[in-house]
Amino acid sequence: MPLFSQLYNFAHWLTQDRSEAEDLVQETYVKALRGFSGFQQGTNFRAWMYRILRNTFLTSRSGSKASATRPLEEEDQEQLPATEETPESIFIASSQKEMLQNALAELPVPFREILLLCDFEEMSYQEISDTLGIPAGTVMSRLSRARRALRLTLSKKLKV
Amino acid sequence: MADEFTSKLDAYLDGELAAADMKALDAHVRACPACAADVLGRVQMKRAIKSASQRYEPRSEFRAKIERRLKPRAGFPKDPLYFRLAGIAKHRIYVARWPPHLP
Known part of the structure; x- marks a missing residue:
């Protein structure tokens, strides 16, 4: 079944709950089946499926709660410590995959989803733009802020 | 490290720069140790995110x-x-x- 595992993985990252992720994936396929006539042949099928899943998530109870978190701009106010060792170098040295997973899970949904689409799904900026319904320029700036926020979260975790 | 280049490093690594910008950044990274180290860190982080993101399997x-x-x-x-x-x-x-x- 095309995209099933990837969609489930993405859904679980968004909801942080197995049961909600299953409901979300099921609803995504039901909506895709119902609305397939709206899909234009030759356009990006993967982006279309991810868009359905994400929009379904945003209208769900946990999705609307997640999107009501503090404004993303606030992330920019926080500064990374100026040290020789970067969060990356310390992290890589310690190889703490679980710490990175926890840091990703703590990010606000807009940052988490864009990092997953870019670095895990390896979508182009245009595909991400189609999936999230935002301009390509916003994709670039949001990705940059998401990566900065992840570095900040990791550097805080490494200090504990 | 040149800010002009730093701001483009993510797009450079994501393969999203125009050919001319890509060429200019390539040349800069070869000549600038600070940017080269930055690029290496970002590449490693991208790989780490990819590996960490495959976390959940459907039942x-x-x-x-x-x-x-x-x-x-x-x-x-x-x-x-x-x-x-x-x-x-x-x-x-x-x-x-x-x-x-x-x-």
């Missing part, structure tokens, strides 16, 4: 449930997404093999 019971729902049911042969998705996959294979090999 086999759940997969079976969805497959049952998508397969054509007796008496309802029309409009199954299953066939349509299969159609897209076939179309993609056809496009990928274009031009066809002639005997």
Whole structure:
């Protein structure tokens, strides 16, 4: 079944709950089946499926709660410590995959989803733009802020 | 480290810069140790995120449930997404093999 595992993985990252992720994936396929006539042949099928899943998530109870978190701009106010060792170098040295997973899970949904689409799904900026319904320029700036926020979260975790 | 280049490093690594910018940044990274170290750190982080992101697998019971729902049911042969998705996959294979090999 095309995209099933990837969609489930993405859904679980968004909801942080197995049961909600299953409901979300099921609803995504039901909506895709119902609305397939709206899909234009030759356009990006993967982006279309991810868009359905994400929009379904945003209208769900946990999705609307997640999107009501503090404004993303606030992330920019926080500064990374100026040290020789970067969060990356310390992290890589310690190889703490679980710490990175926890840091990703703590990010606000807009940052988490864009990092997953870019670095895990390896979508182009245009595909991400189609999936999230935002301009390509916003994709670039949001990705940059998401990566900065992840570095900040990791550097805080490494200090504990 | 040149700010002019730093701001473009993510797009550079994501393969999203125009050819001319890509060439200029390539040349800069080769000559600037600070940017080269920055690029290395970002590449490692991208790889780490990719590996860490594959975290959740669907349960086999759940997969079976969805497959049952998508397969054509007796008496309802029309409009199954299953066939349509299969159609897209076939179309993609056809496009990928274009031009066809002639005997």
